[in-house]
Amino acid sequence: MARRPTVYDVAKLAGVSTATVSFAFRRPDEVRDSTREAVLQAARELGYVPSGAARGLARGGTGVLGLQSFDLLTESDILSPEAQHPNDGPPDPRVFPLYVDEVQRGFELECRQRGRSVHISNDPRTPQDVTDHAGRVDGLAVFPSRAGLSGVAGVLESVVRTVPIVLFSMGGVSADDAFHRVQADNDGGARALIAHLVDHHDARRLTFLGDLAAPDYQERFTAITDELATRGLAPPAAPLTTSPHTATGDHTATDDTASEGLPAANDAADIAAIITDISVTDLPDAFVCASDQIAIALIEQLTRRGVSVPADVIVTGFDGILASRVLHPTLTTVRQPMADMGRTAARILIEEAEKRSGSGRTVILPTALVLGESCGCESITAA
Amino acid sequence: MARRPTVYDVAKLAGVSTATVSFAFRRPDEVRDSTREAVLQAARELGYVPSGAARGLARGGTGVLGLQSFDLLTESDILSPEAQHPNDGPPDPRVFPLYVDEVQRGFELECRQRGRSVHISNDPRTPQDVTDHAGRVDGLAVFPSRAGLSGVAGVLESVVRTVPIVLFSMGGVSADDAFHRVQADNDGGARALIAHLVDHHDARRLTFLGDLAAPDYQERFTAITDELATRGLAPPAAPLTTSPHTATGDHTATDDTASEGLPAANDAADIAAIITDISVTDLPDAFVCASDQIAIALIEQLTRRGVSVPADVIVTGFDGILASRVLHPTLTTVRQPMADMGRTAARILIEEAEKRSGSGRTVILPTALVLGESCGCESITAA
DNA sequence: TTGAAAGCGCTACCAT
DNA sequence: ATGGTAGCGCTTTCAA
Numbered sequence: 001m002a003r004r005p006t007v008y009d010v011a012k013l014a015g016v017s018t019a020t021v022s023f024a025f026r027r028p029d030e031v032r033d034s035t036r037e038a039v040l041q042a043a044r045e046l047g048y049v050p051s052g053a054a055r056g057l058a059r060g061g062t063g064v065l066g067l068q069s070f071d072l073l074t075e076s077d078i079l080s081p082e083a084q085h086p087n088d089g090p091p092d093p094r095v096f097p098l099y100v101d102e103v104q105r106g107f108e109l110e111c112r113q114r115g116r117s118v119h120i121s122n123d124p125r126t127p128q129d130v131t132d133h134a135g136r137v138d139g140l141a142v143f144p145s146r147a148g149l150s151g152v153a154g155v156l157e158s159v160v161r162t163v164p165i166v167l168f169s170m171g172g173v174s175a176d177d178a179f180h181r182v183q184a185d186n187d188g189g190a191r192a193l194i195a196h197l198v199d200h201h202d203a204r205r206l207t208f209l210g211d212l213a214a215p216d217y218q219e220r221f222t223a224i225t226d227e228l229a230t231r232g233l234a235p236p237a238a239p240l241t242t243s244p245h246t247a248t249g250d251h252t253a254t255d256d257t258a259s260e261g262l263p264a265a266n267d268a269a270d271i272a273a274i275i276t277d278i279s280v281t282d283l284p285d286a287f288v289c290a291s292d293q294i295a296i297a298l299i300e301q302l303t304r305r306g307v308s309v310p311a312d313v314i315v316t317g318f319d320g321i322l323a324s325r326v327l328h329p330t331l332t333t334v335r336q337p338m339a340d341m342g343r344t345a346a347r348i349l350i351e352e353a354e355k356r357s358g359s360g361r362t363v364i365l366p367t368a369l370v371l372g373e374s375c376g377c378e379s380i381t382a383a
Numbered sequence: 384m385a386r387r388p389t390v391y392d393v394a395k396l397a398g399v400s401t402a403t404v405s406f407a408f409r410r411p412d413e414v415r416d417s418t419r420e421a422v423l424q425a426a427r428e429l430g431y432v433p434s435g436a437a438r439g440l441a442r443g444g445t446g447v448l449g450l451q452s453f454d455l456l457t458e459s460d461i462l463s464p465e466a467q468h469p470n471d472g473p474p475d476p477r478v479f480p481l482y483v484d485e486v487q488r489g490f491e492l493e494c495r496q497r498g499r500s501v502h503i504s505n506d507p508r509t510p511q512d513v514t515d516h517a518g519r520v521d522g523l524a525v526f527p528s529r530a531g532l533s534g535v536a537g538v539l540e541s542v543v544r545t546v547p548i549v550l551f552s553m554g555g556v557s558a559d560d561a562f563h564r565v566q567a568d569n570d571g572g573a574r575a576l577i578a579h580l581v582d583h584h585d586a587r588r589l590t591f592l593g594d595l596a597a598p599d600y601q602e603r604f605t606a607i608t609d610e611l612a613t614r615g616l617a618p619p620a621a622p623l624t625t626s627p628h629t630a631t632g633d634h635t636a637t638d639d640t641a642s643e644g645l646p647a648a649n650d651a652a653d654i655a656a657i658i659t660d661i662s663v664t665d666l667p668d669a670f671v672c673a674s675d676q677i678a679i680a681l682i683e684q685l686t687r688r689g690v691s692v693p694a695d696v697i698v699t700g701f702d703g704i705l706a707s708r709v710l711h712p713t714l715t716t717v718r719q720p721m722a723d724m725g726r727t728a729a730r731i732l733i734e735e736a737e738k739r740s741g742s743g744r745t746v747i748l749p750t751a752l753v754l755g756e757s758c759g760c761e762s763i764t765a766a
Numbered sequence: 767t768t769g770a771a772a773g774c775g776c777t778a779c780c781a782t
Numbered sequence: 783a784t785g786g787t788a789g790c791g792c793t794t795t796c797a798a
Binding site for chain 2: 004005025044047048049050051052053054055056057062064069088090091093096097101102105106108111112115117118119120121122123128131132133134135136137155158159160161162163320321322325326335337338339340370
Binding site: 401402404405406409438440442 | 790791792793794
C-alpha cells in the first residue's frame with residue numbers, strides 16, 4: 001500500500017496551492033467550479049484520504065465522542081460454564097445484550113443523529129489509557145468499573161478539567177464537581193419493588209445480592225432497607241459486604257498504592273461463590289438481586305439444586321435487560337431507561353463541548369417496575 | 384473549561400524540555416526517576432491530556448480501527464408501527480440486536496483484546512464522509528448499504544489504495560482487488576435449507592422474499608434456485624426484482640449521476656409493500672425469506688390476517704439473530720457466525736495494517752441450519 | 767539523560 | 783478566487 005498522499009501531492013498534481021485543495025473540500029462553493037473539479041479529480045487519482053489527525057490538530061476538536069466501555073468478558077463470570085462460549089455460538093441473551101450494550105446503543109444512535117462519530121475504548125488499565133483516550137475525543141462518557149483500582153479513576157478528576165465527562169450510574173457521589181452524571185432513579189425503583197413484594201406477596205425475610213461497592217447497587221440497597229423500615233420490617237440480609245478495595249467506580253483520588261498490588265477485584269466471582277453457597281434449606285421469602293444478571297445466575301443455580309422459582313422462593317432482578325423478558329421464569333425487575341441514558345449522555349457531551357460551562361449537570365431518569373413470573377405475578381408459560 | 388494544556392505548558396512547569404515530557408510518558412525508563420516524577424506531577428497539576436490528533440500526526444497511524452455502520456433506524460421499517468418506538472421502551476428483539484449489532488460486537492471484542500479502540504461512523508451520505516472517516520483510522524470495516532448510491536461506494540475503490548478495507552457480506556463481487564472480504568457461506572446454508580424443506584417437508588412451491596440488490600440475498604437466491612433445480616423443481620417466485628438503482632453495496636465505480644437524484648432507495652419499504660400485498664388465498668408451500676427480519680415481519684403480517692405459521696404455510700429466515708430464537712414461532716433459519724465475522728475482520732485489519740500486502744484476502748465462514756417452529760419441526764410451546 | 771529543532775498534514779488568516 | 787504561510791501539539795532524530 002502506497003504512502004498516503006497529502007494535500008501537497010494533490011495540490012501539485014492539480015496545479016494549485018494546498019489552501020485551494022483544502023477549500024475545494026471544505027468550502028466547495030468558494031472555489032471556481034473548474035478548479036474544484038481539477039482538485040477532486042487529482043485527489044481521486046491519487047487515492048487521497050485526508051488525515052484526520054492533521055485536521056483535528058489544525059482545527060482543534062474532532063467531531064468524536066468517546067465511550068469508555070469495559071471488559072465484557074468478565075461480566076459472564078457468574079454464569080454457568082455453558083453460557084461462556086468463547087467464540088461464536090447461538091445468540092445467548094444472558095451474555096448479550098446487557099445493560100452496557102443497551103446504553104451504548106442509545107449513545108451511538110444519538111451520536112449518529114447528531115452527526116458525531118463514536119470512539120469506543122477499552123477498559124483502561126492505567127491512568128495513561130484514560131488520558132490517551134480522552135485526548136482523542138471532544139467528550140467522554142464513562143461506565144463505572146473496577147477501574148477504581150490503581151488510580152485509574154483518580155485521573156478522571158484531572159482529565160475533567162479539560163474534557164467534558166459524563167459518568168453513568170455513579171449516583172451518591174459528591175455532585176459538586178465538574179462531572180456530568182446520568183443515572184436511573186434507583187431509589188424510586190427499589191421502593192416500588194419492595195412495596196410490591198411486601199404488600200402483594202407478603203414477603204418479609206429478604207436477602208439482597210450484589211456488591212455494595214457499586215454505587216448503583218448501594219443506592220438500591222439503601223432504598224430497599226429504608227422502604228422495609230418504613231413498613232417496620234428488618235433490613236435485608238446482604239451476604240456480600242463492601243470489598244476491601246476502593247469502591248467500584250469510585251473516582252476520588254484515594255491512595256493508589258494501597259490497591260495497586262491487589263489482584264483484579266472480581267465481584268462476579270464473589271457473587272458466584274455466594275450463589276453457590278446458598279443454603280437451600282433456609283431460604284428467605286425473596287432474593288432481591290442488584291441486577292438481572294445476578295438474578296438469572298441465581299435462578300439457574302437454584303433450579304439446578306431443586307429449588308423452584310417462584311414456588312419455593314421469589315427472585316427479583318434490576319435493570320430490565322432483554323434476558324429478563326425472554327428467559328423463563330421472566331423476571332420481576334425494575335427497568336432502567338438504558339437507551340435514553342445513552343442518548344442523554346451524548347446530548348450533554350455535545351452541548352457541553354460548546355458551552356464549556358464549569359459545573360456538572362446531573363440527570364436522573366425514571367425507572368419502572370416490571371412484573372414477571374419470578375415473583376409469581378405471571379404464570380409460567382414455557383420452560 | 385480551560386484551554387487544553389500542551390506539552391509546552393507541562394515542560395515549562397516541570398522545568399524540562401518538551402522532548403523530556405514526551406519521553407516521560409512514552410519511555411518512562413529512559414528518563415531519570417526524579418525527572419519523570421516532576422513531569423508527571425506537573426501534568427497532573429495542569430490536567431494535561433495529550434492531544435490524540437497531534438500524536439497521530441507525529442507518529443503516523445492511530446491505534447484505531449473503523450467500523451462503517453449504517454442507519455439502523457430504517458432497518459425497522461418493515462416492522463409494524465408498534466415495534467418502532469422512537470425512544471426507549473422495553474427491550475424488543477425485533478429491533479436489537481440485529482445482524483449488524485452482533486457483527487459489531489465481535490469486532491469490538493477482538494479490538495479490545497488486541498489493544499485497539501474502535502471508531503464507529505455513521506452511514507456515509509457523501510464520498511467525503513467516507514474519506515473523512517477512513518482518514519481517522521488504521522483500517523476500515525464496511526457493511527453493505529444503500530450507500531451504493533450517489534457514488535459513495537465508488538470512493539472506496541480509491542480509498543482502499545491507502546487504507547486497508549474489509550467488506551462484510553459482499554460476496555459475488557470480483558475478488559481480484561485490494562479489498563478484503565469476510566462473508567458467510569450463503570451457498571451452503573441456502574442449500575441445506577432447501578434440502579430440508581424439500582426432502583423433509585415436501586415443499587415444492589416456494590416464494591423468495593428479499594431485495595436481490597443485496598449481494599448476500601442474491602447469493603442465497605441463486606443457491607436456492609440451483610438446489611431446487613437439482614431436484615427438478617421450479618425456481619422460487621421472487622416478487623421483488625432488482626431495484627432500478629445501483630445495487631445495494633455495489634462499490635463499482637458506476638455512473639454516479641444516474642442515481643444521484645434518486646430518492647433514498649428503501650428496500651424495507653418495498654418488502655413491506657409486498658408483505659402487505661401477499662395473497663392469503665394463494666399461499667406457496669413455503670416463504671423462504673432472505674433474512675430473519677423479513678421472516679419475522681412476514682409472520683407478523685400473516686398472523687394478523689389469520690394465516691397461521693407453520694400450519695398454513697412454512698416460513699424460513701436467514702441469519703440466526705437473537706429474535707429468531709426468542710419470538711414465537713421460533714424461526715427455522717440459517718445461522719451466520721456473526722461474532723466471528725466481526726472478529727475476523729478486525730484481525731485482518733490489524734495484520735494488514737502492518738504487512739501492507741497489496742491484494743485482498745477473502746474469508747468465508749461456515750453457516751449452520753437451525754430448525755425451529757416456523758417450518759413445523761419444533762412444536763410451538765408458547766404464544 | 768536531556769535539549770533543540772525539524773517535521774507530521776491540514777486549516778485559516780492575510781495578501782493578492 | 784487563489785496563494786503564501788504560520789501554526790496546531792506531539793514525536794523523534796541528532797547533539798550536547
